[in-house]
Amino acid sequence: MTEQINSFPQVLTLAGTDSGGGAGIMADLKTMQARHVFGTAVVVAVTAQNTLGVQDSLMIPQEMIDAQCASLADDFNIKACKTGMLGDAKHVHYIAKNLQKYDFGPLVVDPVMVAKGGATLLTDDAIQTVIDELLPLATVVTPNLVEAKRIVGHEIKTADEVKAAAKEIQQLGVKNVIIKGGHMTASKQESADYFLFADQTDLWLSAPRINTNRTHGTGDTLSSCLAAELAKGIDMKQAVRTAKAYVQAAIENTIQVGHGHGPLNHWAYGEEENAKI
Template sequence: MSAINGFPQTLTIAGTDSGGGAGIMADIKTMQERHTFAAAVVVAVTAQNTLGVQDFMALPAHLIDEQFASVAADLKIRACKTGMLADAEHVQVVAANLQKYDFGPLVVDPVMIAKGGAALLAADAIQSVKDDLLPLATLVTPNLPEAQRLTGMTITTAAETEKAAQYLQELGAKNVLIKGGHADQKEVRDFALLASGDSFWVSAPRVATKRTHGTGDTLSSCITAELAKGQSMEAAIRLGKKFVAAAITAGIQVGHGHGPLNHWAYRQEENF
């Protein structure tokens, strides 16, 4: 019989997606696919589908505190991630709890805008992410618009991407992954800068589809799961890229707008 809490456990700290394609829903699906047990701290609840975000409400701080305490009292979280955090107050609440509890490596996905264009992070919270969350981050995974907001830089070239990653590392994030999905290129190229100073690019063919809802959540969740299982940061990033590429390529027809990924696609590519 295995020891209590011997199974790899992960935690997502984010907002819900009633449409099932992004947020905590995508996180849990991905973490499950990567053979970890997923728990959740709900920071916000959204009314959302593939067409957009119709409404959302952030939860009271005391309830977020209680969720953290409940998870810490019973589970052994080996890696965690953040997603939608709503506003500066909630960023600070989450950061305070992450300092209080040891939940292993922290992956920060600085979610700012939904696929449909709705703002998921208040403008005044950007500074809180930089001041309170990035210094705690084992890895930060911004897309290009998010990286530009966090750094104040224009990022259009490989050299600018690498410079932005260095800046984010200087803000406190140990490792940085800048995602290139918003660039206008035939391949989607992401740049990784590791704590060791080593760096590399990972790429995948761009797929002509609008079914990419939850891509960032899925990538960061996959990386979190791999870290929880003891994989190195580089191995986790490379696996995450493959997982997302498969989930986009083998798409599913769900919803009328920016549809979700096929979260079980990657298992068909490996004996898992």
């Protein structure tokens, strides 16, 4: 009976909240629900946040992070997980230790460093802790160009430099690397992401650039969709295609919420696609 109860795909996000609902754990859970998996969460930080920016934040004590992880491991059969905003080096370390202790399936690391409004969400020393402790545990890491630049420590301006940077990041211990290239192609009509897989094959996926500021939570949404697909047993190459298509639909079919960098439309990936799940 226990096995039957726990057979439904279950996913975990370890991240910070977004009181505005567009990013962080809120975006993760909306995405997981839309992809027909059951979402769970370990709250690492609480933010006072809206579409205009992050006004305040509070980091959760280690004891409570450990308790949340233990509670989930005791009851759920989590098939994949993802990290988002982790805040500082101490909290990256707390999460890495729990991910070593419990088997939560394939790990998607979204190295959240800066919010759309410009607020710093990951301290400098925490970036090194992500490199040293989290990336070697990861199945896939999903930095944008700005984050990839911080990880490798040098500029990334051309397509060839994107590919070289992905190899550098892979050498840090992570199996698969996605570099989201939207920042590089801001003046072009296409937004291209680069995928380097564990078997050393690679792939560029492009989509039409949408002229909108309704992109708050894009990185969280991509990584949580990817985790959801992996939890269902979908192979990595198909999972990344689905995640790219999901985010594109969520941006194209905009909703008008807030006065700043608005959220994605997490239910926009149509019923015809959901029917195939």
